[in-house]
Amino acid sequence: MRYAIWFLVHLILVIIGFTGVNSSLIIGLVGKDIASGASASLVAAGITGFVLLFHNFFVDRREQLLNNLYDTGMRSAFDGRSVVIKSEYATRLKSSSRIDVIGFGLSSFREDYGDQFVHLARSMKIRVLLLDPTFPSPDHSYADQRDIEEGSPKGTISRDVEAFIKTSSAARASYPDNFEIRLLKCLPSVNYFRFDNELLWGPYLVANQSRNMPTFLVAKGAFLFDRLSDHFEKLWSSSELSAPCENLLGTK
Structure with missing residues (x-):
């Protein structure tokens, strides 16, 4: 409605401007030069109003879309x-009291933080799928x-899983209630890394490695965070969808 009113007002200014420059009544009252100058000003004001109208329309539309995205919990994309x-990851690990993770083999997490697993488990709860x-x-x-699907040599993920379990064995032995691993009996649909009230997640796509997939930052307080967190909890708690990693060790 406000856009319609704005458009109408500035349309009237343009019409008055074009009409006034040719009006004998106005020219007779103020003179041709003043009438021409005033008319040009009115036309210019009207055109400026149209420009601002269309600019604000598209800016408002973009702002509305961003607000809608923000309301889902989305904060950034990578x-x-x-x-x-x-x-x-590094910034959030420093201040988190809990982390929940879903991945295939999590080789990067192990390579970057494997030597810190015991230290991390001392001060935070870690659950890994x-x-x-x-x-x-x-x-x-x-x-x-x-x-x-990733184009990797057969056995890559299997070796990564076994390496992660081995690397985390000291942390799990020292802090069994704080560092837990379960093994998925289904293909994960998303990569997931939760730090307290924020989480990084992204889809798995074929023909490329997981580390090259798009990732999104989501904050607690909106439905997307709740949906993803619930997804993790269901995978973690279901004996049909996951099992303790000790089951794998028992088959060796």
């Missing part, structure tokens, strides 16, 4: 994850299938 946005390299069978596992 063209990659893990090593690509390492600082985003990795892909079970033996499910549904050792010879035809989801892990090997994902290696094919």
